[in-house]
Amino acid sequence: MKLFCYSDFRQHAFAEKYLLRSLARLNEYEVVYEKGECPSRFDGIPGGALWNKAEQILNFAVSARAQGETHFVWADNDVIFLKPTRNRLLYLLGDHDVAFQSANGYLCAGFFIAQLNQSFIDYWTAVVNKRECYEILGGTGDQHAADLLRKTAKVTLLPDDEFWTPCLSVQRFTESEMAAYVPNLPPSVLLVHMACVAWPHKITALDYLINL
Numbered sequence: 001m002k003l004f005c006y007s008d009f010r011q012h013a014f015a016e017k018y019l020l021r022s023l024a025r026l027n028e029y030e031v032v033y034e035k036g037e038c039p040s041r042f043d044g045i046p047g048g049a050l051w052n053k054a055e056q057i058l059n060f061a062v063s064a065r066a067q068g069e070t071h072f073v074w075a076d077n078d079v080i081f082l083k084p085t086r087n088r089l090l091y092l093l094g095d096h097d098v099a100f101q102s103a104n105g106y107l108c109a110g111f112f113i114a115q116l117n118q119s120f121i122d123y124w125t126a127v128v129n130k131r132e133c134y135e136i137l138g139g140t141g142d143q144h145a146a147d148l149l150r151k152t153a154k155v156t157l158l159p160d161d162e163f164w165t166p167c168l169s170v171q172r173f174t175e176s177e178m179a180a181y182v183p184n185l186p187p188s189v190l191l192v193h194m195a196c197v198a199w200p201h202k203i204t205a206l207d208y209l210i211n212l
Contacts, residue, residue, distance in 0.1 A: 001086055003029035003073040004060045008036040008049065015077040018206045022081040029073065029086065032060065047134035050141025054128045057142070061124060065116040072120070076110035078194040078202060080209040085163075085190045089113045092158055097123060100146070101193055102157040103167040107150060109143040110193050111163060123153035161186040166205070167196035182208055 003023065007015040012035050023031050034056065053076075061072050073089065075081075090113070093099045098114040100107045114120045123146075130145035146155075166183055183192060183205055192209055194202050 001029055001071055001073065001090075002032050002064060002069060003075060004032045004057070004064070005075050005077065006034045006036065006053065006056045006060075007077055008052065011077055018210055019075055019077050019079050019081075021210060022079075023075075026081055026084060028081075028084050032064075034060075047136070047141040050143075051128075051134040054124070054134075054142035054145070058121075058124050058128050061114070061116060061121060065121065069116055072114045072116050074109075074112050074114075076193065076195075078206060079111050079191060080194070080206065081191045082209075082212060083190045088162065088190065089158075092156070094156075095154070096156045097153040099156045099158050101163045101165065102160040103165045103195060104160075105157070107143065107147045107155070107157065108165060108167075108193065108195060109146045110195055111158075111191070119153050123149060126152065159188075161188045162190045163193070164189045164191070165193045165195045 005015065005019060015033070020031065020033060023029060036052075036056075057074055060074075064072055071090070071093075089099070093113050093115065096115070097117060097120045098112055100109060101111040102108060114124075126149050127142055127145040130148065133145040133148070134141050164186060183194075185192065194205050194209070197205055
């Protein structure tokens with residue numbers, strides 16, 4: 001099964017140090033990684049990086065489906081794989097169109113598995129075309145669009161103790177608490193998506209995780 005990821009021209013070293021290194025250790029997926037080498041046509045738009053990512057996901061999905069792939073796994077660059085996930089993801093996806101990571105019960109578009117069917121393609125096309133989610137300052141882009149449109153597809157959420165983010169644990173941290181933050185992982189964790197953690201604390205946490 002293929003896993004897809006993308007970095008823009010500012011994030012190549014970041015993707016290679018964390019996401020791609022963790023994937024290589026497990027050697028579970030055929031990784032399709034694309035490196036953007038120049039600013040995208042969305043640069044200058046408040047949510048331009050997220051809009052570009054959403055379009056890359058659509059391009060990957062359409063191409064993979066045309067090549068006969070039946071499933072699609074997406075991971076942002078701040079995801080660290082700790083244990084095998086493939087079989088568990090397929091089981092949890094079941095007959096849904098897409099299963100997203102959960103962040104405090106909310107949809108998180110930084111990691112998901114989807115069926116490469118027409119329903120998912122139509123859903124993600126609508127996500128890309130939801131312009132207002134990318135053009136407003138402070139908008140959460142593809143994640144916001146995917147959540148607004150979730151009733152147009154069969155969407156489910158992955159268990160957050162296995163596909164974990166620190167969003168709940170850090171949301172009320174002070175700056176000094178954030179500076180000293182070390183992820184407290186649940187025993188059942190399979191991967192960590194270091195969402196909700198700002199720079200430079202994200203790097204500190206990822207350095208800790210990649211060395212587990």
